[in-house]
Each structure stands twice: as structure tokens, then as C-alpha cells.
Amino acid sequence: xxxxIDLADSVADVFARIRSRAPRVHCITNSVAQQYTANMLxxxxxxxxxxxxxxxxxxxVTGADALLVNLGTFDAERKSAIDVALASAAEHxxxxxxxxxxxxxSPARAQFARDLIGRSPAVVRxxxxxxxxxxxxxxxxxxxxxFAQSQATIVALTGATDVVADGQRRTEIxxxxxxxxxxxAMGCAGSALVSAALAVETDAYxxxxxxxxxxxVAGEIAAHSAQGPGSFAFAIIDxxxxxxxxxxxxxxxxx
Amino acid sequence: xxxxIDLADSVADVFARIRSRAPRVHCITNSVAQQYTANMLxxxxxxxxxxxxxxxxxxxVTGADALLVNLGTFDAERKSAIDVALASAAEHxxxxxxxxxxxxxSPARAQFARDLIGRSPAVVRxxxxxxxxxxxxxxxxxxxxxFAQSQATIVALTGATDVVADGQRRTEIxxxxxxxxxxxAMGCAGSALVSAALAVETDAYxxxxxxxxxxxVAGEIAAHSAQGPGSFAFAIIDxxxxxxxxxxxxxxxxx
Amino acid sequence: xxxxIDLADSVADVFARIRSRAPRVHCITNSVAQQYTANMLxxxxxxxxxxxxxxxxxxxVTGADALLVNLGTFDAERKSAIDVALASAAEHxxxxxxxxxxxxxSPARAQFARDLIGRSPAVVRxxxxxxxxxxxxxxxxxxxxxFAQSQATIVALTGATDVVADGQRRTEIxxxxxxxxxxxAMGCAGSALVSAALAVETDAYxxxxxxxxxxxVAGEIAAHSAQGPGSFAFAIIDxxxxxxxxxxxxxxxxx
Numbered sequence: 001x002x003x004x005i006d007l008a009d010s011v012a013d014v015f016a017r018i019r020s021r022a023p024r025v026h027c028i029t030n031s032v033a034q035q036y037t038a039n040m041l042x043x044x045x046x047x048x049x050x051x052x053x054x055x056x057x058x059x060x061v062t063g064a065d066a067l068l069v070n071l072g073t074f075d076a077e078r079k080s081a082i083d084v085a086l087a088s089a090a091e092h093x094x095x096x097x098x099x100x101x102x103x104x105x106s107p108a109r110a111q112f113a114r115d116l117i118g119r120s121p122a123v124v125r126x127x128x129x130x131x132x133x134x135x136x137x138x139x140x141x142x143x144x145x146x147f148a149q150s151q152a153t154i155v156a157l158t159g160a161t162d163v164v165a166d167g168q169r170r171t172e173i174x175x176x177x178x179x180x181x182x183x184x185a186m187g188c189a190g191s192a193l194v195s196a197a198l199a200v201e202t203d204a205y206x207x208x209x210x211x212x213x214x215x216x217v218a219g220e221i222a223a224h225s226a227q228g229p230g231s232f233a234f235a236i237i238d239x240x241x242x243x244x245x246x247x248x249x250x251x252x253x254x255x
Numbered sequence: 256x257x258x259x260i261d262l263a264d265s266v267a268d269v270f271a272r273i274r275s276r277a278p279r280v281h282c283i284t285n286s287v288a289q290q291y292t293a294n295m296l297x298x299x300x301x302x303x304x305x306x307x308x309x310x311x312x313x314x315x316v317t318g319a320d321a322l323l324v325n326l327g328t329f330d331a332e333r334k335s336a337i338d339v340a341l342a343s344a345a346e347h348x349x350x351x352x353x354x355x356x357x358x359x360x361s362p363a364r365a366q367f368a369r370d371l372i373g374r375s376p377a378v379v380r381x382x383x384x385x386x387x388x389x390x391x392x393x394x395x396x397x398x399x400x401x402f403a404q405s406q407a408t409i410v411a412l413t414g415a416t417d418v419v420a421d422g423q424r425r426t427e428i429x430x431x432x433x434x435x436x437x438x439x440a441m442g443c444a445g446s447a448l449v450s451a452a453l454a455v456e457t458d459a460y461x462x463x464x465x466x467x468x469x470x471x472v473a474g475e476i477a478a479h480s481a482q483g484p485g486s487f488a489f490a491i492i493d494x495x496x497x498x499x500x501x502x503x504x505x506x507x508x509x510x
Numbered sequence: 511x512x513x514x515i516d517l518a519d520s521v522a523d524v525f526a527r528i529r530s531r532a533p534r535v536h537c538i539t540n541s542v543a544q545q546y547t548a549n550m551l552x553x554x555x556x557x558x559x560x561x562x563x564x565x566x567x568x569x570x571v572t573g574a575d576a577l578l579v580n581l582g583t584f585d586a587e588r589k590s591a592i593d594v595a596l597a598s599a600a601e602h603x604x605x606x607x608x609x610x611x612x613x614x615x616s617p618a619r620a621q622f623a624r625d626l627i628g629r630s631p632a633v634v635r636x637x638x639x640x641x642x643x644x645x646x647x648x649x650x651x652x653x654x655x656x657f658a659q660s661q662a663t664i665v666a667l668t669g670a671t672d673v674v675a676d677g678q679r680r681t682e683i684x685x686x687x688x689x690x691x692x693x694x695a696m697g698c699a700g701s702a703l704v705s706a707a708l709a710v711e712t713d714a715y716x717x718x719x720x721x722x723x724x725x726x727v728a729g730e731i732a733a734h735s736a737q738g739p740g741s742f743a744f745a746i747i748d749x750x751x752x753x754x755x756x757x758x759x760x761x762x763x764x765x
Binding site: 286290291330361362363437439440486489 | 548558560562563587747750
């Protein structure tokens with residue numbers, strides 16, 4: 001399932017725009033993921049910010065080009081920050097992504113995620129267990145398409161194969177490496193990259209495919225030099241920073 | 256003081272079980288240590304979770320195979336989380352470890368640690384200064400044994416030589432490397448590994464010896480390739496991920 | 511603009527003292543920067559602590575040799591911690607540094623920073639955008655000198671060239687590498703190094719020049735071996751840990 005050259009070019013174009021425009025991505029994310037997420041965004045060429053203070057977050061989101069909402073830390077501070085941030089995003093047309101981390105482990109968190117779906121995320125990125133908790137369906141490509149259509153959003157269902165679906169289109173991406181699941185916050189960082197892509201590509205479906213494909217390609221490159229998950233965690237940041245069109249063309253597996 | 260082959264095999268067996276069973280380890284730990292702790296657990300094959308929310312932590316601990324309680328961040332949120340988590344751990348027989356970080360610098364924290372000893376931790380892991388603050392005794396092997404016996408727990412007193420003691424048994428472990436003290440949260444990560452071992456080995460004494468010995472061996476291997484504490488921090492994660500029975504047999508220094 | 515040997519020796523002397531005295535540096539810093547800051551301080555030979563609890567922070571600051579106040583996370587907990595910490599620092603003559611992160615993005619944060627200037631920081635370290643937000647002036651060397659003189663503090667205005675000014679003296683430092691701006695919390699870590707230098711050098715101007723110069727030299731050394739920002743983040747920690755007098759002499763660009 002090698003991708004046609006035009007898909008590879010589309011991926012490369014999105015990342016070239018991130019580098020040249022340096023979009024601001026505001027991140028409401030969990031305390032474990034903050035540092036790694038910031039470094040992944042900087043490596044791609046984006047400018048992260050992370051504040052959660054209700055006094056400030058409106059100004060940060062208003063000045064941002066995209067917003068990431070990750071539920072991995074689920075505390076009163078973040079719930080309040082999310083509410084203010086989404087109001088600001090709606091007012092200023094800032095695209096936002098929902099990453100409903102670990103909702104299969106906490107009914108309160110799952111309900112909160114379901115409520116957020118009603119506030120029009122551009123993209124929902126989640127793994128199979130989270131998809132099942134959110135939708136009540138098996139984490140399959142068809143179910144992803146149906147959920148995307150019913151909610152008028154884009155679903156990015158990640159795993160050994162990543163599925164990206166809106167109501168009409170669907171792409172399956174075969175890139176990535178098993179070590180990606182051995183580093184904490186790797187999925188969170190992937191969601192942040194999708195957010196950065198949303199900031200520079202108005203077709204949110206194209207942005208999502210581009211970010212996840214590039215992330216998977218970077219993971220494959222990193223695995224070549226890594227000795228284990230410790231060195232891999234930083235090799236993938238290097239690979240993303242250095243990623244070029246030729247590598248994307250050579251490695252992209254999407255259809 | 257090379258260890259007999261059966262001790263090396265016991266260490267290797269515990270880590271093989273962590274890899275095959277992928278136990279869930281819930282961590283109440285300080286904000287500096289969260290990311291590194293999660294990555295160390297993932298490298299060993301365990302599945303970390305970190306939530307502190309009072310609404311959720313009961314469900315996370317109920318579903319966990321072991322619990323880590325680290326006092327390195329000592330705020331109202333964590334004090335409340337610890338209380339809920341320990342009630343859940345007691346009800347569901349989830350073994351837990353206490354890591355009383357920096358209690359020698361804060362009388363309030365030391366008193367809180369003393370209160371927690373009464374709630375039956377399977378293991379208390381601490382350094383010499385913390386041991387002195389907790390017990391009022393010099394951090395010596397004999398004092399560790401006496402404290403373990405009086406409190407019906409296991410004491411893991413770490414330093415240049417690690418001492419593991421319950422009321423009857425005592426092991427001294429000579430593995431490790433000086434660079435381990437130049438990386439923040441290294442001791443916290445070691446406590447997390449002991450917690451993961453508690454999840455797969457019912458003899459908590461054996462689990463504790465196994466985790467600290469493997470951690471020290473991984474540190475020695477990492478020091479060979481590291482250029483300083485920055486590269487060492489990730490080389491030890493790689494080494495733990497790749498650790499095999501032959502390396503443990505060749506390097507274990509315990510008696 | 512190669513530096514005279516006596517400036518290089520002064521830089522090396524400050525770092526030799528950090529290694530031999532292992533000063534305690536208490537850090538009120540943002541959640542993204544905590545781990546990286548702690549690792550940078552440990553690599554230099556200092557002993558970091560990070561607690562924010564109002565019950566404890568007074569005791570930590572009283573026992574510390576320097577204090578870092580970074581505004582990158584601006585929440586109620588940290589505002590209250592800063593107040594207690596500065597009272598303790600004033601009472602016990604603990605030198606402190608202000609790092610007013612991202613004040614150009616938040617008026618509330620900028621006002622808070624202006625208020626803190628009145629509480630006599632030894633040093634204010636900030637980038638050009640933050641300097642403009644704090645002072646209302648263009649981020650130029652002359653303006654840095656004037657602000658330093660008017661506030662009786664030291665200004666460290668960092669960028670492609672770092673400017674250190676008190677009322678009378680000014681040094682420009684040409685060391686550093688572009689990758690330093692691609693790693694989150696790098697500036698925060700630099701401020702922490704200045705704080706460590708304040709702990710061992712009573713002339714705060716000399717301490718500030720030494721810390722920023724050594725940090726820039728370490729960045730240049732790290733860039734030689736790094737493959738991108740991921741490996742650079744840890745190579746600079748290794749380089750700082752291994753930094754010696756000959757390297758400082760060979761590379762220092764300051765006048």
C-alpha cells in the first residue's frame with residue numbers, strides 16, 4: 001500500500017508550512033506529557049504554549065493558531081481551563097483537537113469527553129480502547145467513519161494501523177514502530193502534531209493524515225538508530241526535525 | 256560478593272514476569288518525576304497511570320496491580336489523593352510502596368510519612384537522610400532491619416550499597432553507578448520499578464531485591480556508553496528494556 | 511571578540527565552585543521546565559529542590575543558597591509560593607533571580623512581574639519580547655543598562671547575543687547555538703544556572719556572565735554531536751557536566 005506521490009507531497013507540504021509559518025499551538029495537556037509535547041512541537045517548527053490559568057488562557061487561545069485538549073490529567077483546574085479555552089476558540093475560529101486519554105479507565109472522564117464532542121472539535125484522536133469507551137462500538141474503520149459522520153468531525157483512530165475518517169473519506173496509514181508504544185506521551189505528542197497541522201491546512205482531514213503519516217515515518221527512521229525506548233524518545237524528535245520530502249516519499253504507506 | 260546463580264535467576268524471573276504480564280502500576284508521584292517514572296515503567300514492560308483526581312483515583316487503584324506513593328510533591332491535591340488511594344489499595348489488596356522524598360527538609364512531610372507507615376506499606380524505599388528523618392536512627396543496615404521488623408514492612412535503604420531488609424532477611428546490593436545520583440527522579444524511578452516487581456512477585460522481599468538489583472545492573476551498563484548525565488538518563492532506560500539473564504548473572508553483586 | 515583569559519578563568523572558577531560546594535538552589539518554576547531544570551542543575555553540580563507548598567517552601571528557601579522564580583506557570587499555588595519564598599529569601603539574604611516567562615502574552619503576568627521587580631531580585635533574565643513587555647523599551651543593550659541602573663538589579667537580556675548589564679558594567683556574550691531555541695525550557699534552565707552561580711559568587715554580575723557564557727559554550731559543544739533538537743537537549747547536559755577550563759578558554763566569545 002505505497003502511497004501515491006501526491007499524498008506524499010501533501011504530507012511534505014503541510015510540514016513545510018509548519019516550519020515556515022511557525023504556528024502557535026496552545027496545549028491543555030496532562031502533566032506527564034507537557035515537556036515531551038512541547039519538544040515535539042518545537043522540533044516540527046511550531047510554537048507551543050501550555051498555560052492553564054483561567055485569567056490567561058483566553059488570551060493565549062485567542063492568539064493561537066490551533067488548540068489541543070488532552071484529558072490525561074483530569075483535575076478541576078484543567079476542566080475550568082478547557083471551558084474558557086473552548087469559548088475563546090469558538091469565538092476566534094481556532095481549530096481544536098480532542099485527545100480523550102484513558103477514558104476507558106474512568107467513567108467521569110468518558111462522560112466529560114462525550115460532552116466535549118458536542119463542542120465541535122475539528123479532530124478526535126484516540127486509541128482503540130478510548131474509541132470503544134467513547135462510542136460504545138468496536139474500534140474498527142467502519143465504526144470510525146460512522147462516528148465521524150454522525151458527529152461531523154474527523155476521527156483519527158490510532159494503533160498498529162492508523163485510520164483517519166471523516167464522513168466521506170477514509171485513509172489507513174501503515175507507518176510507525178512498536179517502540180512508539182514504549183514511550184510515555186507519544187500519543188499525546190502525535191495529537192499535538194495534528195493540532196499544528198490544523199493550524200496551517202484548512203482541510204482538517206488532509207492535516208490529520210499528514211501529521212500522523214509524518215509522525216509514523218519519523219518513528220520508523222528513529223527506530224533504525226535507537227538502542228531502546230530511551231534513545232528512541234529523542235531520536236524521533238530528531239527525525240521529525242530533519243524529515244524531508246524524499247524520506248516521506250520513500251516510506252509513506254497509506255491508502 | 257558475586258551473587259549465587261539462583262539469586263540472579265530470581266531477579267531475571269521477576270523482570271520476565273513484568274514483561275509478560277504488563278502489570279498496571281498507579282503512581283502518585285511528584286511533578287518532576289512523572290515523565291521519567293512513566294518511561295522507566297514502560298521500558299520494564301509495565302503500564303503506568305498517574306492520575307491524582309479524587310473522582311478517579313479510586314477506580315485507577317482498584318484496577319491496578321501495585322501502587323507507588325512518592326511524597327516529592329507535597330500538596331493538598333496529593334495528600335487527598337493518597338488518602339483515597341490507600342483506602343482503595345487496602346480494600347482490594349493492592350500492594351503499595353512509600354517513597355518519603357526529602358522528608359529531612361520538611362518536618363510536616365516527615366510527620367505525614369510517619370503516619371503513612373501505619374497504613375501498611377509493603378515496602379519503604381528511602382535514602383540515608385530520609386531514613387534518619389523517618390526513624391531517628393543512623394542509616395545503617397542493622398537499623399534498617401530493626402525498623403523493618405518493628406513496622407512489619409520491608410525497608411529498602413539505597414545509597415552506594417543498597418540494603419533490603421525485612422524482619423528476618425537482609426540483602427546488600429553493590430550494583431549501580433555514580434551517575435545515577437546526577438539525574439533527577441532516578442530514585443523515584445527505582446521506587447516505581449520496585450512497585451512493578453511487587454505486582455508480579457508475592458514475596459515482597461524478593462521483589463524488592465530483584466528490582467533494585469536489576470536497576471543497578473542497568474545503571475552500570477548505561478554508564479559504559481554515556482557521555483554524561485544527559486545521555487545516561489536515557490541509556491539506563493534502554494539498558495533496562497534490553498536487560499537479559501546473562502547480563503544479570505554476569506554483573507549482579509549481592510549477598 | 512575573543513574574551514581575555516581572565517574572563518575565561520572567572521567563568522571556569524565559578525563552575526569549579528558550583529561543583530565543589532554543591533549549592534542548594536530552590537526553584538519555583540513552571541511545570542514544563544521542572545525536570546529539565548533539575549537535570550541541568552545536577553549536571554552543573556548543584557542540588558535542586560522544587561516544592562511549592564506554602565507549608566514547606568519557607569523551610570526550603572531558608573536552607574537554600576539561591577532561589578529561582580520563573581513565571582512560566584502562573585497559577586494561584588505559585589503566586590502564593592512566590593510570596594512566601596521571597597519573604598524567606600529577604601530575611602535570610604538568599605539571592606534570587608526573576609525569569610518573567612511569556613509576559614508579553616499576558617497582561618496579568620506582566621503586572622505581576624513588574625511588582626516583583628520591587629522586591630529586589632539580584633538578576634532579571636529575559637528575552638527581547640519579555641524585556642519590551644516589562645520595560646516598555648526596545649530590547650537593546652543601552653536600554654538594558656538603563657533599566658538595570660534604575661532598578662538596582664542586573665539585567666540578562668538573552669538572544670543571539672546575550673547582554674548582561676548592571677548600572678556600570680556591560681558584557682555581550684556571543685556563544686550559543688540555534689538549537690537552543692528548539693528545546694523547551696532551555697531559557698528556564700539557563701536561568702537556573704545563573705541562580706546556581708549566584709550561590710557561589712557574591713558579585714552577581716560576574717556570576718551572571720559566567721553562567722550564561724558557560725551555558726553558551728556547552729551549547730556549541732553539544733551541537734557538534736547532536737542530530738537534532740532531541741539529541742541536543744541531552745548533549746548540552748553532558749557538555750555542561752564535562753565542561754573544562756580549556757574549552758571555556760578556547761570558545762568564550764565575550765567582551
